Amino acid sequence: MNPANEHLYEMLRQVSGYIYPNEVEFHWSILIVVYPYLTGLVAGAFILASLVKVFKVKQLQPVYRLSMLTALSFMIIAPLPLQMHLGHWERSYEIFLTPNFTSAMAMFGFVYAWYLMVVLLLEIWFTYRRDLIRWTDTDKPVMRFVHRALALFSKDTSEEGERFDMKAVKFITIIGIPSAFLLHGYVGFIFGSIKANPWWSSVLIPIVFLFSAIVSGIAMVMLLYMIVTPLRGQKIDMACIDKMASFLFVAVIIDFSLEMLDFIHRLYESEESIKILSDLVMNKLFISLGIVQVLLGMIIPLALILFIKLFRVDEELRKLFYFLGAILIQMGIFATRWNVVMGGQMFSKSFRGLTVYKMDITGIEGLLMTFVLLLLPFVILWILIKVMPPWETSPSAT
């Protein structure tokens, strides 16, 4: 026995029923769970920010810049798990150079580049440009250079320049909303378009991904705002988090309804795969789907927000409920990604057997690396916040 394959022999022993021999190896590991989780946060945080600029939801102004920086931080790390998962990461540039246009995955580079370069970076630049110039007046030498460089050495602080910035931000946000939909809808399409896999193959998957992205993005910004604001010695703007919670409430209901629709549709159609998918849900995904995704990640957060909406709840309890709800939602959305990616690989395409996923602790596709990848966006966000504080309100931000 080749020692490198020891884990496969172990998995082989845990197979139940019949699976094709090549299916013993799990091909998409936890890194592929992390990837849609991160991109979902990007799309969700951006859509939250767009509520301020396009839909004029003034209560959310305090989190506008934080949302943008959050989206950027997660966007920078999002391709890393994909890159690390490749058998030949050094050839990944081939996706740009010789893309196969019939492949959904080949579009990744273009969708990513469009979203990062055209939407996120441009919008952040126009939002911050005037502040970056203003900060150079009081900066120490190193930071002064950094801010000047980030402003691309622009020195225009005129009213006319500011008006242009505002127009540009609005225009980019309008482009950005369908782009954010494209970004995460596209990630859903990667799974939803695999006709060989009945767990993935659903026209609803891209839409479910999209709404779960909005849910996770809003919940993440809410969490960050509620953690960072007291750390800065500031008071949490209750109108802001109440508004976020309202949007979160609606987004969770839509997400929940879509997932239920998908579930009922599968049950009602009761196709060839229904038996193995039922076994999958009952035996392999019961905790991650039934308990974590649905109960903890959707029903309890909905109940918490509903409780606040129905009864007069004091500020401290509201904060506690929102905080708890947002954490549960993050767990639930991660479980959603897990259930899609892992669930789709735990049953055989012969529809006659189930297999298992055994996660390594160390190694490139291990648990520790997953934690690193999940923490990295926060490190980047911390640096971004230090360099470009999202708290100061400039005239252009209002």
Added chain:
Amino acid sequence: MERRRFFGKGFTLLAQFGLISSVFKRASAEPTDYDASKHYYGMGIQVNKCIGCGKCMEACKEENGVPKEPFYFRTWVERYSIKKDGEVIVKSIDPRIDTLGNTVSEKDVMRSFFVPKLCNHCDHPPCVQVCPVGATFKTDDGVILVDSERCIGCRYCIQACPYGARYLNPVTSTADKCTFCYHRITKGLLPACVEVCPTQARIFGDTRSTASPLTRFKRMFKLHVLKPSLNTDPKVQYADLDGEVR
């Protein structure tokens, strides 16, 4: 089990002879000006002829350098036992994957048969569609191949294959699969699995030829393909295929 052992041992000799003769044939094969556009290959499998000896699996691994571990197969054979109560028991005939054992008592079995499996070299291949860099492609003669120099190892093709015919080669870290022994067929030889099959359960040939064994096979039998609802249009066709086979 006794019968299996008898057939296994008996056909080992035949298979070895087949392999040796095929090696000689390969060595003597003259390089020809092969024109892929003049061929379009396919395979026929007569389920009733397969005796589950597994020589095709062994020959394939030898011929193509497939890792010996029981997780990587370009071709494999499944044993179906359909019980009187309708329950279907499927096992791989490779003892490293499944111990065939007597999990189904003979008196409970309604019918039993072996089904060889391999890449179906689909005419509408989902693997080719999803490959982000075009490393998986269809040749002019209808064979689905992987360019291991270009494959980035994303494994999207493995997910997209409805037949479980692909694996990630642990040596090259690229997708791998049956090539119909492309290095042999372009020299006019048969794929290794076809060459060694003692009962001629596998028939290989040119689908466009009017006189190939495959054409005769297609004339003689009522044929079926695996998972026709997926519209992959497989070029591996089965005769005597049971509805329980997926």
